[in-house]
Amino acid sequence: MSGDLVQLEGRKGASAGVPDNTARLVLTLTVAGLLSGIAIVSAYEITRPMIAANQARALERAVFEVVPGAERLQRLAWRDGALVPAVGDAAGEPSIYGGYAADGSFAGYAIPGEGAGYQDTIKLLYGFDAERRRVVGMYILESRETPGLGDRIYKDLDFVAAFRDLVVEPEIELVSGGGAADNQVDGITGATISSKAVVSIINATNSLWRERLFAPGAEPPPPAEPATEEKP
Amino acid sequence: MSSGGHDPGRAYEELVKGLWRENPVFVQVLGMCPMLAVTNTAVNGLAMGAASFFVLVCSSVLISSFKSWIPKPVRISTYIIVIATFVTVADLSLQALAPTVHRELGAFISLIVVNCLILGRQEAFASKQPVKLALADALGMGGGFAIALVMLGGAREVLGAGSLFGVSLFGDQFEPWVVMLLPPGGFLMLGLLLLAFASIKEARVKLAERTRKAA
Numbered sequence: 315m316s317g318d319l320v321q322l323e324g325r326k327g328a329s330a331g332v333p334d335n336t337a338r339l340v341l342t343l344t345v346a347g348l349l350s351g352i353a354i355v356s357a358y359e360i361t362r363p364m365i366a367a368n369q370a371r372a373l374e375r376a377v378f379e380v381v382p383g384a385e386r387l388q389r390l391a392w393r394d395g396a397l398v399p400a401v402g403d404a405a406g407e408p409s410i411y412g413g414y415a416a417d418g419s420f421a422g423y424a425i426p427g428e429g430a431g432y433q434d435t436i437k438l439l440y441g442f443d444a445e446r447r448r449v450v451g452m453y454i455l456e457s458r459e460t461p462g463l464g465d466r467i468y469k470d471l472d473f474v475a476a477f478r479d480l481v482v483e484p485e486i487e488l489v490s491g492g493g494a495a496d497n498q499v500d501g502i503t504g505a506t507i508s509s510k511a512v513v514s515i516i517n518a519t520n521s522l523w524r525e526r527l528f529a530p531g532a533e534p535p536p537p538a539e540p541a542t543e544e545k546p
Numbered sequence: 547m548s549s550g551g552h553d554p555g556r557a558y559e560e561l562v563k564g565l566w567r568e569n570p571v572f573v574q575v576l577g578m579c580p581m582l583a584v585t586n587t588a589v590n591g592l593a594m595g596a597a598s599f600f601v602l603v604c605s606s607v608l609i610s611s612f613k614s615w616i617p618k619p620v621r622i623s624t625y626i627i628v629i630a631t632f633v634t635v636a637d638l639s640l641q642a643l644a645p646t647v648h649r650e651l652g653a654f655i656s657l658i659v660v661n662c663l664i665l666g667r668q669e670a671f672a673s674k675q676p677v678k679l680a681l682a683d684a685l686g687m688g689g690g691f692a693i694a695l696v697m698l699g700g701a702r703e704v705l706g707a708g709s710l711f712g713v714s715l716f717g718d719q720f721e722p723w724v725v726m727l728l729p730p731g732g733f734l735m736l737g738l739l740l741l742a743f744a745s746i747k748e749a750r751v752k753l754a755e756r757t758r759k760a761a
Binding site: 342343347349350353357358361364368369372456460462463 | 586619620624630638639641642643649706722727728
């Protein structure tokens with residue numbers, strides 16, 4: 315291809331004036347690296363608040379989706395064996411979210427969970443009503459399940475709706491062909507592994523968190539301001 | 547558009563060659579990794595095409611402007627620094643402005659750094675041509691790449707999901723041809739488009755020959 319011509323034509327400026335000594339080579343790369351650093355850091359600084367706001371908005375939307383009636387959220391972190399209200403990003407700390415209705419009453423928990431799907435890790439968020447011991451909503455945060463098959467765990471509205479009122483004890487069961495009991499979810503034909511993954515993620519996450527939750531009625535008061543999670 | 551002495555026809559020529567005669571996807575078959583990986587919908591194709599276009603145009607202009615300053619032994623490293631910078635900027639901007647699209651494309655935005663089309667244009671063209679021509683070349687090549695990605699993404703979305711740009715085309719009766727959304731569908735559709743492109747070219751050559759003989 316025409317790339318070969320470069321060797322023949324050379325670079326007029328470089329060959330004419332300054333010789334290619336070591337200092338010049340180092341200087342060129344240093345200047346390029348410095349300018350590149352400045353450009354990247356500026357772009358990072360400009361976009362950071364927007365990216366943080368996007369993430370907060372996405373999380374808020376997901377929490378409000380899985381906790382019916384929630385209009386504010388409060389992160390609850392698991393620290394030294396106790397659940398405490400926390401501010402800012404979770405940043406690796408095990409956390410769940412408390413959803414509060416507009417009047418400040420506690421609406422339910424939103425609990426993130428993850429586990430192996432068919433292709434890659436599935437990350438989801440489910441709503442939990444601690445008083446009634448029921449799952450009240452499910453939202454897939456991240457999945458790379460097969461388009462057209464596995465991705466029906468969030469595109470198939472019947473499957474998603476099955477998690478709106480679901481008894482979790484002793485365990486959620488995946489059945490095929492119309493389960494009647496109120497702890498049963500109908501699996502998706504052609505996406506057995508993906509739908510099984512969703513159920514087992516919720517079961518595993520729930521067995522971890524259900525003993526950690528506040529006693530019904532003892533939840534912390536709602537956050538003072540309508541929650542917009544942002545790093546201080 | 548100052549630098550006199552360059553015939554404006556040359557710039558136009560450099561611009562259109564990337565769109566058709568030397569189309570980076572259909573003729574040079576470059577940059578296949580992002581091409582096959584993310585073009586399962588027209589929107590993803592467009593986003594990937596736009597990001598690559600941005601990186602290519604910015605890098606070409608910058609490298610062409612500073613070509614006499616860049617010593618030959620470190621030119622490739624310098625190109626990579628320039629390209630990687632623009633890719634990071636594109637990545638961050640997309641994350642800030644279109645988070646859903648960014649989520650779909652995932653790691654493939656960062657992988658524009660190693661798209662051989664972009665590095666190839668720097669080495670083969672921008673590093674030895676005036677800025678004006680480098681710009682025209684980058685606009686053509688970037689545009690050609692983006693158009694190809696949208697074509698492939700659109701075709702796969704229509705067959706695999708029954709929609710185009712997210713708008714449902716056929717209603718509920720349509721049984722989607724799911725394999726088109728999967729990686730094998732990317733290869734299939736690319737093959738079909740390459741075939742179509744080649745036969746159009748051949749037909750044009752034959753037509754030209756026939757008219758020349760007749761004349």
